Amino acid sequence: MTKLALVTGATSGIGKAFAERLATLGYDLVLVGRREERLREFAATHPQITVRGLAADLSTAEGIDSVAQVCASEDITLLVNNAGVAHYMPLADLPADKARELANVKVLAPTMLTRAVVSGMQARGEGTIINVAGMIAFSGPAPASAMPRRAVYAGSLAFAVAMSQTLSAELEGTGVRVQVLCPGVVATEFHERQGMDLSAIRRMSADEVVTASLRGLERGEVVVAPGVEDASLLEAIFAAELAAFNGQSPELASRYRVG
Template sequence: MKALITGASSGIGREFALYLAELGYDLIICSRSTDKLNALKDEIKNVSVRVITIDLSRESDAFDLYEHLKEEDIDVLINNAGFGAFGKFLNVPLEREVELIHTNVSSVHILTKCFLKDMQSKNSGLILNVGSMAGFSAGPKLSSYYASKNYVVRLTQAINEELRRDGSKVKISVLCPGPVETNFNNVANVRFTTKGLNARDVARYAFDKARQGKIIIIPGFLMKTVKFFEHFLPENLLTRISYNVQSKKEGK
C-alpha cells in the first residue's frame, strides 16, 4: 500500500504521515520544507518514505507531481497542503491570493482529478481532501481562504455522488476541522479565539472515518454543534457573525 501526502512537513499532514506509517503504508511526503520532510523521514522506521520538495503555490508543480508519480500505483491521496491570508479583501496582496488559490484550489483539483482517474481504472483507492469548517460559509477578512475551502467541500461532495452512482469502490472524503494546533495561524497572521484540537487526534480520526466511507468529516463536539445550528440561521446573519469572529483574530 502506498500513500501520497501533500503539506506533510508539519501539523495535520505530518500526523497523517505518522499514522499511515503505523498502518503499514509506504509514504510519499511532499512540501516546500526539505529539512522538515527529511526529519520526518528519519523518524519513520517501519516503512519506505520518499521525500519530494514541491511548491504547490505554482500551478505547474501539481501537474509535474502527477507526471512524476503516475506509475507509482497510489492507493491513498491526502490533499493537505493549504494556507490562509488574513485581511480585508482589498488589502491582501493579489500575488498572495493567487498563491493561495493555486495551493488550496488548483492543486487539489488537479491532483484529485489525475489520481482519481487511476484509482477508478482499478476500482480502488481513497482520496481525503483537507477542507475546513470555513468551507460552509463566507469569511470576511479571510475571504479567499473561506472561498477556497468552499470549493474543496463542494467538489468533494459532487465527486462522491458521481462515484456512488457509478457503483465505484473508490472513496473520497473531506476533512472539515475547526481550529487545530498547527502552524496555520502563523502563516495566516491570525490568532485563534478558541483552543485548537490536537493535530494527532484530528488526523487519526479523519483517516479512520474516511476509510469507513464518511463523506464530510468534522472532528470535535463543538464544531459538530456549530454546524448543526448554522442550518437555522440566514446566510447574511452568518456572514455578519463571521466578520465579528474574524475581527477577534487580529492583532497577534
C-alpha cells in the same frame, strides 16, 4: 500488496500527523512539502517504511505538475490534499500574488492532483481521496461582526466541500472513496506563520483531526467535521442545499417580478 499514500503539506501540522499515523499503519509514503530538511528528517526517523520526499511548491504550475505526474504514474492508494496557506484578509486588501498563491494551493492543486490519481484508482477498483478544508467553508452567511472577512480563503474551502461531495457521487460504485475533512482551529504552525497568536485559545490537536478522518472513512462519511458533536446540523445544511437546488423553476420567482 503495498499501500502507498501521497500527502501534501506533510512537513508540519495535519499533514505531518497524517504521515505519522499512516506510517504506523504500514503505508509507504510520498511526502510533499517545501522544506526539504523536514522531508529528509521524516524519512530518516521512519526506516521501517519507504518514504520518498518530494520538494514542490504547490503555489506554482511547475510544482503542481511535478506532483500530478507522480499521482498519475504510480499506484497511489491514498491521496491527502492537505497543503494550505491562509492569507486572512479582505479581498480588497489581498495582494495579487497572495490571491494567486491561495487559489493555486487550495483550489488548483487539489483539483489537478485528484484528476491525476482518480483514473488509476478507478482502474484498480479501490482508493481514497481526502481533501483537507475547514469549518470556515460554512461561514459564508456570517455577518461582518462575527468574524474577520477572508472571502478567498473561505471560498476555497467551500470549493473543497462541493467538489468532494460531487466527486463522491460521481465515483459511487467504483470502490474509490472521497472525503472532505473540515476541522476548526487546530494547534499547528499554520496560524503562527500568518502572524497570529492563538495560544490562549483551546484548540484540537492535529492527531485528533487525523483520528476523526480515519474514523469517518470507516463510517462512510463524505464530510467529516471533527468538532461538531451534533451531526444533524450538517445533515440539515445538506438537506437545505438540495431542497433549494430541487426547488428551482424556469419561472421567475414572484419576489423578483415587477408590479
